[in-house]
């Protein structure tokens with residue numbers, strides 16, 4: 390099994406680096422943008438080409454593997470996780486950033502086997518940041534081991550807070566209430582506009598906690614393993630186990646910080662689920 394994981398990882402990493410050139414070379418080009426689910430949920434030709442490059446390359450080498458890709462699902466493909474090896478792909482996480490030429494967008498690629506994460510790769514080709522993890526083997530940034538911070542209290546924390554792409558009135562009431570609660574309780578709030586890159590900030594100890602309502606399984610699939618392998622926690626925003634299809638999660642440097650935040654949050658349950 391270990392040899393298989395190594396082979397899966399090597400093939401995937403090579404494809405991610407190839408696909409990354411498409412994002413890097415086009416960051417400052419004019420882009421044709423389509424609106425997906427309304428508001429500011431955009432998709433570009435690059436999103437689709439990156440996803441196709443990854444699926445074609447992986448299925449050629451591993452024909453029995455399954456896929457959950459953001460743009461394939463948007464095109465009507467199934468979004469269901471079986472026990473079989475399944476690659477979960479966000480081809481350009483931070484698409485709005487990419488459209489604007491704001492260099493915080495990345496490829497997020499996770500491999501799940503028996504519904505558990507085995508490989509996580511998050512690559513921002515604009516800034517040459519490559520975050521990787523294999524289960525039980527640690528988390529890395531450009532080959533250097535990373536670890537979450539040791540922050541245990543909200544009053545010592547830098548928190549990541551995203552508005553997301555929807556402009557749903559009910560969701561914004563909850564966001565506004567949580568924002569007003571958390572600003573005075575924390576040292577600062579940040580937002581990169583990419584769930585995957587936000588998760589890598591927690592994994593490398595640059596931020597201490599990040600939660601979001603409205604993400605999809607492809608936003609978080611690689612980041613889950615990278616945060617866990619860096620020593621962090623990955624839970625539901627109300628505490629307890631994450632339902633990966635629920636479109637809500639929280640990751641943090643420590644359980645005590647996560648627990649303190651959960652107690653302060655007004656909860657929101659996105660529909661539909663993934």
Ligand code: LIP
Pocket residue numbers: 430431459479481482483484485551552553554555582583584585601604608
């Ligand atoms: C993005 C997420 C981000 C969220 C945005 C958007 P995309 O993914 O990574 O966390 O706040 O609304 O969903 O659409 O750029 O792949």
